[in-house]
Amino acid sequence: MKIGLLQCDDVAEALQPRHGNYPHLFQQAFSQVGSEVEWQVFRCHDGEIPQQINELDGWVISGSRHGVxxxxxxxxxxxxFIRQxxxxxRPVVGIxxxxxxxxxxxxxxVKPHPQGWGIGVSFNQIVESRAWMQPSQDGLEILVSHQDQVVNLPSMGQVLAASQFCRNYMVEYDGVMLGIQxxxxxxxxxxxxxxxxxxSVLPPNRVREALHSLSAPLDDRLVLAWIxxxxSQHHLR
Structure with a gap:
């Protein structure tokens, strides 16, 4: 499967020697679930927007320090490009x-959340299930780093996972697009x-809570398998 990574930022230079840039993070993560993905990277934050939406099997949009x-x-x-x-x-997954x-x-x-930053591990409940969400489970524990949230969904959006802090955590759009906070x-x-x-920009009490949460189990591989x-359900059609 050939996937286009729509890169919307770079990992901070100070962190790249240890962790690499976003393409490395995505490639390393997906390789851990045994997926045979061939990646093509588009540096959208540098103005490199794909010209052909059909040239690849699907698209994944990365995170960014910017607000939408x-x-x-x-x-x-x-x-x-998303509207096209x-x-x-054409399938798109947004992170x-x-x-x-x-x-x-x-x-x-999309607006800044009145309660501020979400960092560390987020604990969510599955509220709707889909055939591609296999293996299935009731909860979802994933790392987060965000201060903005989707506050109003488009009419075609369906919430699949939510928490008290983020009620639109995972959203599917008519089986074509998928967003994960x-x-x-x-x-x-x-x-x-x-x-x-x-x-310097994070509340100290929130950082303490988030660092403590890092000991919780993660469902990162499960979510990668779901993605x-x-x-694949589009690729195989």
Whole structure:
């Protein structure tokens, strides 16, 4: 399966020697679930937006330090690309910023969360299930790092997983697109180092709670397998 990674940021230079950049994080993560994915990277934050939506089997949008509402030309162009994919029913999976951009591009609303940052491990409940969510389970524990959230869904959006902190945590759009607020490509070590790197903007009490949460079990591999299943159902049609 050939997947386009729509890269929307770079890992901070100070963290790259230990953790690599986003393409490395995604490639390493997906290799752990035995998926045969051939990646093609598009540096969207540098203005490299794909011109052909059908050249690959599907697309994955990365996270970003930017907000989807920032007045940046590449964000508008990527939103237009998402709408083209929607019109032609080409599968797209959005992670964190990518999840929020899917919602905004399709008519939803994204805003900063009034309770501030979500960091560490998020604990969610599955509220709707799909055939590609195999193996199935009732909860979902995934690393997060975000201060924005999808507050209003497009009409075609269906919430699949939610928590008290984030009610639109995982959203499917008519079986064509999938948004996930969490980061299944993150490792615990990267999440810990990222929190330390961002200490100046994160509330100390939230950081203490988040660091403690890193001892919880993670469902990162399960979510990665779900993403592969979601994209494969289109690839095999």
């Amino acid at each position: 509402y920032d007045n940046l030309p590449w964000i508008d162009e990527l939103g237009a 994919c929607w019109q032609q029913r 964190c910023f990518g999840h929020q951009l899917l919602a905004q591009a399709l008519g939803g609303t 969490g980061h299944p490509e993150f490792t615990r070590d990267y999440a810990r180092d990222l929190m330390q790197y961002r200490q 592969v299943n979601f994209l």
